[in-house]
Amino acid sequence: MKAKKRRVELVVLSDVHLGTYGCHARELHRYLSSIKPKTLVLNGDIVDIWQFRKSYFPKSHLKVIRRIIDFASKGVNVYYLTGNHDEMLRKFSDSVIGNFTIADKLVMELDGRKAWIFHGDVFDASVNHSKWIAKLGGYGYDYLILLNRFINWCLKQMGREPYSFSKKIKASVKKAVRFISDFETTAAELAIEKRYDYVICGHIHEPKIIERTSKHGSTLYLNSGDWIENLTALEYDNGAWSLYRYDEKECPEEADETDMPTPSLAATIIFGTP
Numbered sequence: 033m034k035a036k037k038r039r040v041e042l043v044v045l046s047d048v049h050l051g052t053y054g055c056h057a058r059e060l061h062r063y064l065s066s067i068k069p070k071t072l073v074l075n076g077d078i079v080d081i082w083q084f085r086k087s088y089f090p091k092s093h094l095k096v097i098r099r100i101i102d103f104a105s106k107g108v109n110v111y112y113l114t115g116n117h118d119e120m121l122r123k124f125s126d127s128v129i130g131n132f133t134i135a136d137k138l139v140m141e142l143d144g145r146k147a148w149i150f151h152g153d154v155f156d157a158s159v160n161h162s163k164w165i166a167k168l169g170g171y172g173y174d175y176l177i178l179l180n181r182f183i184n185w186c187l188k189q190m191g192r193e194p195y196s197f198s199k200k201i202k203a204s205v206k207k208a209v210r211f212i213s214d215f216e217t218t219a220a221e222l223a224i225e226k227r228y229d230y231v232i233c234g235h236i237h238e239p240k241i242i243e244r245t246s247k248h249g250s251t252l253y254l255n256s257g258d259w260i261e262n263l264t265a266l267e268y269d270n271g272a273w274s275l276y277r278y279d280e281k282e283c284p285e286e287a288d289e290t291d292m293p294t295p296s297l298a299a300t301i302i303f304g305t306p
Contacts, residue, residue, distance in 0.1 A: 037066060039069075041269045042073065042268040043071070045073070045078070047237055047256075049078075049080040055260060059263055060263075060278075062284070066282060071110075073149055075233070114134070143271050147230040148226065148228040148232065149231075149233075151234050155215050228251060239257030240255045241275050
């Protein structure tokens with residue numbers, strides 16, 4: 033007997049990085065299989081085209097793509113907003129295939145309030161002006177996460193708590209802390225200026241919901257986090273936002289879908305292959 037799916041009005045995901053060693057695709061697939069959203073927003077860096085390897089795209093990663101296509105085929109409005117790691121898709125911006133839309137940003141009205149959604153790499157000077165450095169850093173981060181997973185496996189065998197290298201580095205490097213703070217402040221100030229009630233980003237892998245206020249007004253800043261370390265998503269339902277953190281007990285494993293649709297034109301655009 034299949035578990036009952038949880039109905040959610042809107043789900044926002046970002047920074048999945050399919051095609052990299054650090055991606056928790058199995059956990060993401062279990063989460064997506066446990067919900068029934070009306071709208072799904074993929075807010076950038078879903079497929080990591082920067083680090084894409086023909087030799088590495090496991091079945092668990094492909095199952096996430098198929099689940100997304102399955103949503104669209106069953107009437108869920110799916111918006112794929114481009115990020116820096118999947119910027120190649122920007123040439124397809126404003127493409128619409130059934131319920132599947134590719135865009136760079138999105139403005140939605142939620143119960144009379146306006147939400148401004150975009151990835152956030154536009155604020156990152158290292159991406160816009162020194163792309164090769166950013167790409168090199170991306171490879172380093174991927175291998176750091178892979179090493180971290182092995183060490184955490186060892187810690188688990190010893191009955192100890194997991195440890196995050198990247199979170200420790202972010203917390204100890206003043207520039208990283210300042211960048212995150214500046215990112216959030218800039219996004220909030222622009223949203224207040226444009227009179228948006230919500231501003232929703234990804235990019236910095238820092239899940240958060242916080243009210244931001246300035247002399248010109250206020251806005252709710254939200255960040256969906258990532259599926260590398262935090263395994264988080266934003267959910268909007270019954271007029272309220274919540275930050276979902278993956279819980280294996282809430283997302284039972286499903287049997288392989290033998291009736292899943294084959295990758296359609298949406299998948300062709302994502303992978304860039306005929």
